Amino acid sequence: MRKLQVAGLILFLIGGLLSGCSWQQASATKGDENNIKLWVPFSGPDGPKFEEIVRAYNQSQEKYKVDLQIIPSSEYYKMVNLTLSSKNNLPDLMIMHADRIVDYATKDQLLQTEVLTKSKKINAADYHPKALQASKVNGSTYGIPLDIHPLMFYWNKDLFKKAGLDPNSPPQNEKEFKEYAKKLTAPEKNQYGFAVPTVGTQPFLFQTILAQKGGKLYNDGHFNYTSKEALSTLKFVRDLIYKDKVSPSGLAIDGDLKLFLQGKNAMHFNGPWMLAQFEGSGLNFGVAPVPQIGEKVQKVWANSHNFVVPKKKEGEKLPAIADFLNYVGDHGMAWAESGQAPASKAVYTSKPFKELNQQPKVAESFDFAEYPPQVENWGQVSDFLFQEVNLVLLGKKNPKKALEDAQKKAEQYLD
Amino acid sequence: MLKRKLNSIWTKKGVQVVQETKLSKFTSSLFVLPYFIVFVLFLLIPLIYGTYISFHDWDLLGSTHRFVGFSNYAKLFDPSTYFYSVFMNGLWNTAKFVVFSVPILIIGGLLLALLLQHLPDKVKGIFRTIFFISYCISVSVIAVLWLWLLDTNSGLFNHLLSKIGAAPIQWLTEMPYAWISIVAATVWWTVGFNMIIYINALNEVPNELYEAGSVDGATPWQKFWNITLPSIRPVMVFTIVTSTIASFNIYGQPYLMTRGGPGTSTKVLLMEIVDQAFVQRQLGIASAMAILMALIMIVISIIQFRLTRNSEGSVA
Numbered sequence: 018m019r020k021l022q023v024a025g026l027i028l029f030l031i032g033g034l035l036s037g038c039s040w041q042q043a044s045a046t047k048g049d050e051n052n053i054k055l056w057v058p059f060s061g062p063d064g065p066k067f068e069e070i071v072r073a074y075n076q077s078q079e080k081y082k083v084d085l086q087i088i089p090s091s092e093y094y095k096m097v098n099l100t101l102s103s104k105n106n107l108p109d110l111m112i113m114h115a116d117r118i119v120d121y122a123t124k125d126q127l128l129q130t131e132v133l134t135k136s137k138k139i140n141a142a143d144y145h146p147k148a149l150q151a152s153k154v155n156g157s158t159y160g161i162p163l164d165i166h167p168l169m170f171y172w173n174k175d176l177f178k179k180a181g182l183d184p185n186s187p188p189q190n191e192k193e194f195k196e197y198a199k200k201l202t203a204p205e206k207n208q209y210g211f212a213v214p215t216v217g218t219q220p221f222l223f224q225t226i227l228a229q230k231g232g233k234l235y236n237d238g239h240f241n242y243t244s245k246e247a248l249s250t251l252k253f254v255r256d257l258i259y260k261d262k263v264s265p266s267g268l269a270i271d272g273d274l275k276l277f278l279q280g281k282n283a284m285h286f287n288g289p290w291m292l293a294q295f296e297g298s299g300l301n302f303g304v305a306p307v308p309q310i311g312e313k314v315q316k317v318w319a320n321s322h323n324f325v326v327p328k329k330k331e332g333e334k335l336p337a338i339a340d341f342l343n344y345v346g347d348h349g350m351a352w353a354e355s356g357q358a359p360a361s362k363a364v365y366t367s368k369p370f371k372e373l374n375q376q377p378k379v380a381e382s383f384d385f386a387e388y389p390p391q392v393e394n395w396g397q398v399s400d401f402l403f404q405e406v407n408l409v410l411l412g413k414k415n416p417k418k419a420l421e422d423a424q425k426k427a428e429q430y431l432d
Numbered sequence: 433m434l435k436r437k438l439n440s441i442w443t444k445k446g447v448q449v450v451q452e453t454k455l456s457k458f459t460s461s462l463f464v465l466p467y468f469i470v471f472v473l474f475l476l477i478p479l480i481y482g483t484y485i486s487f488h489d490w491d492l493l494g495s496t497h498r499f500v501g502f503s504n505y506a507k508l509f510d511p512s513t514y515f516y517s518v519f520m521n522g523l524w525n526t527a528k529f530v531v532f533s534v535p536i537l538i539i540g541g542l543l544l545a546l547l548l549q550h551l552p553d554k555v556k557g558i559f560r561t562i563f564f565i566s567y568c569i570s571v572s573v574i575a576v577l578w579l580w581l582l583d584t585n586s587g588l589f590n591h592l593l594s595k596i597g598a599a600p601i602q603w604l605t606e607m608p609y610a611w612i613s614i615v616a617a618t619v620w621w622t623v624g625f626n627m628i629i630y631i632n633a634l635n636e637v638p639n640e641l642y643e644a645g646s647v648d649g650a651t652p653w654q655k656f657w658n659i660t661l662p663s664i665r666p667v668m669v670f671t672i673v674t675s676t677i678a679s680f681n682i683y684g685q686p687y688l689m690t691r692g693g694p695g696t697s698t699k700v701l702l703m704e705i706v707d708q709a710f711v712q713r714q715l716g717i718a719s720a721m722a723i724l725m726a727l728i729m730i731v732i733s734i735i736q737f738r739l740t741r742n743s744e745g746s747v748a
Binding site: 094095098099101102120121124125126207212215216265266267268269270271272275276279281394396397404405407408411413414426429430432 | 491492493494495512513514517579582583584585586587602603604605606689690691692693694695696707710711712713
């Protein structure tokens with residue numbers, strides 16, 4: 018069956034080639050330049066929020082119309098790849114994560130958005146510079162940012178109270194973090210101070226602490242997995258499980274999240290997109306920018322959703338796109354309601370935004386956001402590292418050996 | 433007598449009969465056509481196109497696809513390349529899964545079918561449904577279900593273990609438990625299918641054989657070994673081959689339950705192929721891997737058929 022699916026996907030590619038021809042003719046008709054087809058991967062609870070923005074835009078004016086298509090997030094980049102490769106039935110505008118832009122920009126698939134930002138409608142200065150910077154490849158901008166989503170720190174206020182800690186002041190540094198974690202741990206009650214993720218959000222936490230220690234995973238065209246900062250990060254995280262014993266060992270996928278939702282894990286790192294689920298769970302939780310665990314500088318792993326314009330044979334619908342993006346920049350509050358913090362200054366500096374609970378905390382993290390390095394297929398190459406980190410956190414491998422093996426794999430991959 | 437009569441009727445209207453068969457041959461081929469079209473569209477064309485792609489350096493987003501001959505295949509057999517380690521690791525893990533799961537699926541399906549046969553008629557239907565219904569659930573639901581059962585700290589299994597004072601087991605993050613979990617989830621999911629097939633096969637075994645066996649004083653075990661098993665042999669061959677093929681195609685369970693972990697020790701071949709094709713967008717090397725995988729499956733199926741045909745010959 019699964020092989021059939023793979024075959025089906027390949028067929029989809031051919032189907033795209035065939036059916037695309039008729040589509041193209043249809044889209045070449047006049048008046049169509051005012052219709053924008055927009056693809057987004059928001060198949061979770063954030064989808065309806067985004068739909069709200071699009072609906073409001075379509076009602077706000079007569080001239081342009083946005084046709085929104087939500088594609089399941091697990092299938093999203095597959096669809097994007099296949100559609101871009103066939104060059105037919107392409108959307109006019111789509112959402113892309115910041116760390117993915119380099120993959121497509123270097124393959125000449127995306128329009129440089131300077132044409133948009135130079136127009137009067139959209140001004141680059143209206144967005145947080147970190148988000149804009151992250152959509153730049155070789156000096157050219159390829160995306161208009163929708164949001165910035167840094168890793169966030171969540172804690173269980175009830176457990177803090179029971180452990181005699183102030184429920185309203187989260188730990189700020191490594192010392193406090195470890196101290197609190199120990200106080201919050203009670204193995205006999207199956208309660209832990211900080212359940213360490215072994216997969217899932219583990220790469221985000223690792224990259225956060227590494228950046229705080231001043232380390233880099235990629236430098237001047239070379240992978241740098243064996244740096245002393247990487248080793249010290251890995252040892253710190255491993256020690257939380259096996260030395261400080263503030264975390265259960267051998268956690269499965271989302272095991273740390275499940276424990277947090279059950280009130281058995283006091284401190285938890287996750288993205289701002291979790292807000293709706295945490296609020297729905299009835300937990301008495303707090304949220305803050307991540308503590309500075311590394312000794313050098315405050316940093317946090319972050320990524321962005323960007324609007325990107327795929328290059329088209331028949332030309333892009335720039336006036337319509339600029340008009341829509343201008344609207345989103347000014348009316349992005351609905352997106353904030355999904356837990357995310359829009360990267361548009363007009364929204365994140367506004368009064369209604371600042372009155373929200375979590376989202377201003379997310380925006381506080383903007384200034385020290387650290388994006389993944391601009392390497393093609395970063396998701397895949399970094400996997401070599403995080404598979405090895407996984408083995409270390411499961412107590413199966415020595416940290417030094419693991420990092421060396423990851424480095425070897427990454428170098429072999431580059432050859 | 434009756435037979436001869438019928439024959440004469442057929443021959444009397446000989447001309448008409450011939451015409452009818454021509455027409456019926458034509459109409460029957462019409463009925464085959466939809467399947468044939470689907471076969472061509474969804475299997476034959478992708479297969480040929482995939483083979484074609486596998487001879488190229490095919491970046492999904494690249495504008496040109498350079499012809500490279502067999503070099504994609506050569507890379508998969510060159511131990512110094514990254515692709516070799518990816519392919520061999522995936523193949524080895526897939527092979528392990530096939531070896532672990534197929535015997536359980538075959539024997540388990542048969543045991544369930546035998547069990548059902550000996551249940552009172554009233555509850556037969558209920559249990560048949562119970563055992564089969566999991567087959568109708570999609571793999572993502574299966575994975576979520578088992579994740580909740582197997583979670584190290586909040587899963588039901590470890591909760592029960594702690595109730596009896598046993599140490600918790602890391603079902604998904606430690607070997608060999610990760611394989612045990614994946615195999616268990618798969619067996620629970622698909623064993624009902626083999627069971628249904630065996631139930632039908634067992635119903636086909638003529639009762640006279642068992643009666644004759646009883647007259648000769650055969651024990652239940654002897655009846656099973658000398659009557660049941662030989663009678664359902666063709667069906668067994670069928671289930672062995674289909675289960676092997678299905679197990680080779682494993683993807684969803686490890687992808688959703690372990691992400692291929694711990695490390696890459698449950699990362700199966702299809703996960704690697706999908707990674708190459710749709711994450712790294714290297715369709716050439718991914719197609720070469722997929723074609724090799726298909727070839728391996730074909731060879732194994734042929735061997736299975738050969739082996740079973742030989743032993744069948746010796747029985748007859």
